[in-house]
Amino acid sequence: MSTVFNFTFVPWFRSVAPYIHKFRNQTFVIGLTGEAIAAGKLASIAQDIAMIQAMGVKIVLVHGFRPQVNEQLRLKGQEAKYSHGMRITDPIALDCAQEAAGQLRYEIEAAFSQGLPNTPMAGARVRVISGNFITARPVGLIDGVDFQHTGLVRKVDTEGIQRTLDMGALVLISPFGFSPTGEAFNLGMEDVATSVAVALQSDKLIFLTEIPGIRVDANDPESDIDTELPLADAKRLIASLPVATLPTDPGFYLQHCVRACEGGVERSHIIPFKLDGSLLLEIYVHDGIGTMVVDEKLESVREATIDDVSGIVALIEPFEKDGTLVKRDRTEIERDAGNYTIIEHDGVIFGCAALYPYPEERTAEMAALTVSPQSQSQGDGERLLKRIETRARAQGLQSIFVLTTRTMHWFIKRGFVQVNPDWLPEARKRKYNWDRRSQVLVKKLG
Structure with a gap:
């Protein structure tokens, strides 16, 4: 006992x-x-x-x-x-x-x-x-x-x-x-x-x-x-x-x-x-x-619009080049702009994350979680995560998952649990890059 x-x-x-x-x-x-x-x-x-x-x-x-x-x-x-x-x-x-x-x-x-x-x-x-x-x-x-x-x-x-x-x-x-x-x-x-x-x-x-x-x-x-x-x-x-x-x-x-x-x-x-x-x-x-x-003062956490696409691209590009993020097609970002949540300060985007739902499996992928190097360690990653969780709950989803190769411990500290890639929804599993060997982590939404 x-x-x-x-x-x-x-x-x-x-x-x-x-x-x-x-x-x-x-x-x-x-x-x-x-x-x-x-x-x-x-x-x-x-x-x-x-x-x-x-x-x-x-x-x-x-x-x-x-x-x-x-x-x-x-x-x-x-x-x-x-x-x-x-x-x-x-x-x-x-x-x-x-x-x-x-x-x-x-x-x-x-x-x-x-x-x-x-x-x-x-x-x-x-x-x-x-x-x-x-x-x-x-x-x-x-x-x-x-x-x-x-x-x-x-x-x-x-x-x-x-x-x-x-x-x-x-x-x-x-x-x-x-x-x-x-x-x-x-x-x-x-x-x-x-x-x-x-x-x-x-x-x-x-x-x-x-x-x-x-x-x-x-x-x-x-x-x-x-x-x-x-x-x-x-x-x-x-x-x-x-x-x-x-x-x-x-x-x-x-x-x-x-x-x-x-x-x-x-x-x-x-x-x-x-x-x-x-x-x-x-x-x-x-x-x-x-x-x-x-009170977010000069900062604003909000859902993105088509006008924010260039700012999102400029933010994530360095992380794509060094391999932290998978390179995303610019047309795809433009098409899915509404899936993104951004942190904006004085008109400059310095944080973003996207939510891609799989409603039949009652889950969603959180992708492209990015915070500008000048703003890291100030809690903005957590703020984006909280907003993504809120969006997922509002859609009646029961969990969110991420694929990562370098930031596994950050997610584990925030309630995510590692699972086998076979856990992924079928539609996402078909796009999984086995050569990249990304870790799959899931967080249940209470």
């Missing part, structure tokens, strides 16, 4: 190591919904955050309290009032929010203080520090609606937060802000988390939410989760959706992810709190489990 465990644990732990190295000393802002706490998930989430911090990540935790405030209002015989997707905070609602925030702060600090033997928190020393890090301003009147004590973030005390993080503490921020006159405002957790992430220029903004992520078809609740969404695509999606006013609306968290990415946060995530360990799975597993919005 222990031998079997060793054979599964050791490779898994080794696969996680690159992410541990990559994220050490980075800053993550985590937005934790009040619904997650109400669902009894706080203890396990605190354990996971403590482990992430122990691996060298600086954490800012912003908690929400929607259901807790609503419960306080109910106990006082009051109803929650909303408009334009925000709570209308009258004096009674403000009192309820303050009571809920105080209680939740106590619960969160207690969760990070647990340390029983034989639990993930054994030996953990997580210092939780809160403070008046947020300056707020009133929402005021919108379309004749007075939001009273509801506010928006005016300023974030980045110096104070950064100094606290550098001390090794976890920064806990409640969705409250104060005006220079000392007036308190009830804020949205999403607004606070996004504003803090942008102000700190954090490496990640992560929302632990009621929804599993953004679906490939936002109107189909059964479609797959889109695990990686480029910023441009996310903006187009928001524009095509109804105005999001509820947390369960597809665009509700997405609009904050877009705002964060536009403000300089390169990665924003939407993940479900209902799945145990979702934080660890999203951060330390290659494909993740929620939706990641990626």
Whole structure:
């Protein structure tokens, strides 16, 4: 039994190591919904955050309290009032929010203080520090609606937060802000988390939410989760959706992810709190489990058009000459331009890959994966691979395969497994060059 465990644990732990190295000393802002706490998930989430911090990540935790405030209002015989997707905070609602925030702060600090033997928190020393890090301003009147004590973030005390993080503490921020006159405002957790992430220029903004992520078809609740969404695509999606006013609306968290990415946060995530360990799975597993919005800035990952053929040819030609790639007929590239995915920077193509499907066998060949020598070792090969995988999944395919003579190990590190050439679809097997003796590697698409 222990031998079997060793054979599964050791490779898994080794696969996680690159992410541990990559994220050490980075800053993550985590937005934790009040619904997650109400669902009894706080203890396990605190354990996971403590482990992430122990691996060298600086954490800012912003908690929400929607259901807790609503419960306080109910106990006082009051109803929650909303408009334009925000709570209308009258004096009674403000009192309820303050009571809920105080209680939740106590619960969160207690969760990070647990340390029983034989639990993930054994030996953990997580210092939780809160403070008046947020300056707020009133929402005021919108379309004749007075939001009273509801506010928006005016300023974030980045110096104070950064100094606290550098001390090794976890920064806990409640969705409250104060005006220079000392007036308190009830804020949205999403607004606070996004504003803090942008102000700190954090490496990640992560929302632990009621929804599993953004679906490939936002109107189909059964479609797959889109695990990686480029910023441009996310903006187009928001524009095509109804105005999001509820947390369960597809665009509700997405609009904050877009705002964060536009403000300089390169990665924003939407993940479900209902799945145990979702934080660890999203951060330390290659494909993740929620939706990641990626700011590609000046770079664009997109499908090629006929106008890109000359750029693709110029990119792959040196690799054909040195034998890394099989020489492709230029007419074939022109004919199959739509099969190619490219990475473009300022109008120059410096990465490409093609997808040739074999629908009857539910598989596809990824061919001509190429990254310009000036851009190698920057993750662009992985970005092309991810986009090709997304295209293959969208076509209902179950695997992709590659033929290579020189880059076998690169593919194996990314989940491909070597198979015998006889595995190939019949149509592809007939074109296989036995003299070249290319290795065939396959990756199953989950």
